[in-house]
Amino acid sequence: MTEIEKTLDNKSVRPTAMRILIYKFMAGKQNAVALTDIENAFEKAERTTLYRTLKTFEEKGIVHQIDDGTNISKFALCQPGCNCEIDQDLHLHFHCGQCDKTVCLTEHKIPHINLPAGYIAEDANLVIKGICDSCSDH
Amino acid sequence: MTEIEKTLDNKSVRPTAMRILIYKFMAGKQNAVALTDIENAFEKAERTTLYRTLKTFEEKGIVHQIDDGTNISKFALCQPGCNCEIDQDLHLHFHCGQCDKTVCLTEHKIPHINLPAGYIAEDANLVIKGICDSCSDH
DNA sequence: AGAGTGGTGCAACAGAAGTGCATTTAATGG
DNA sequence: CCATTAAATGCACTTCTGTTGCACCACTCT
Ligand SMILES: [Mn+2]
Ligand SMILES: [Mn+2]
Ligand SMILES: [Zn+2]
Ligand SMILES: [Zn+2]
DSSP, rough: OOOHHHHHHHHTTTOOOHHHHHHHHHHSSSSEEHHHHHHOOTTTTHHHHHHHHHHHHTTTTTTEEEEEEESSSSEEEEEEEOTTTOOOOOOEEEEETOOOEEEEEEEEOOOOOOTTTTTTEEEEEEEEEOOOTTTTOO | OOHHHHHHHHTTTTOOOOHHHHHHHHOOOOSOHHHHHHHHHHOOOOOHHHHHHHHHHHHSSEEEEOOOOOSSEEEOOOOTTTTTTTOOOOOOEEETTTTTOOOEEEEEEEOOOOOOOOEEEEEEEEEEEEETTTTTOO
């Protein structure tokens, strides 16, 4: 049993061939991926399978969905310490307008916001747009 | 020349009948609207016209586009003091999971975030999800 | 081996976003 | 006021993402 199989098993997700491939693909990427990205990465991939796999992964806390403002859902593996299911790991995301990549800034949490009376916060999404470190000549 | 016509004229947008109607509709709403919302509000509305009108409005700083995480673009009129075009009026938005309405919290600005080295911020989007004041029994 | 559960593949659909082009509308100049 | 002309609109069509139904396949458990 490989490391990935163990990870999936821990989250009660049956480690099928396809799921392991998808997990591996996402683990190898530094940035969040869209469903289409995965689809293009494999010749023999069904969009539906990917779609449902990502949904399963999300429900089981293996990946989290990211809305980076492009109106295309992105997904990224949850980090070891990230409790996405429970109290939401409210880290922020960065979307680069140049390379169009979206990355998790896991260390940077969303600050607490005071809302007007009557408003109850349950979740938050903060996306910074700009130029990423790869695209800026830093 | 009505107040609305003056507003459009100030932003160098020709105040056509349709544009005035759309502007009025948005001004009467307390929440951000989707293109479909406007389409449904008028019997005789072409989606394309609405689409291009909103785009024009956005380019001229009359409305700003809001990405509230539903993957459906919402639009809201810019407030008098809001400089959406220039240095981005970084107020936050609230999306209610119950009534599905999205509102501008114009008074609540997005706090400054320190990014890792190499990252250059140009824009930011912060959406809080939860229960709005109308839906909570405040 | 057979039953049963869950995963996958295929087809089809829904909805939003976007484009090309013909036609209408409205501002402008004579 | 009418003709000219550019902008705005209406219509048809396309693309892309997301989503569902259903049949088939794979694995597990008895
Ligand atoms: Mn993330
Ligand atoms: Mn707003
Ligand atoms: Zn970049
Ligand atoms: Zn509400």
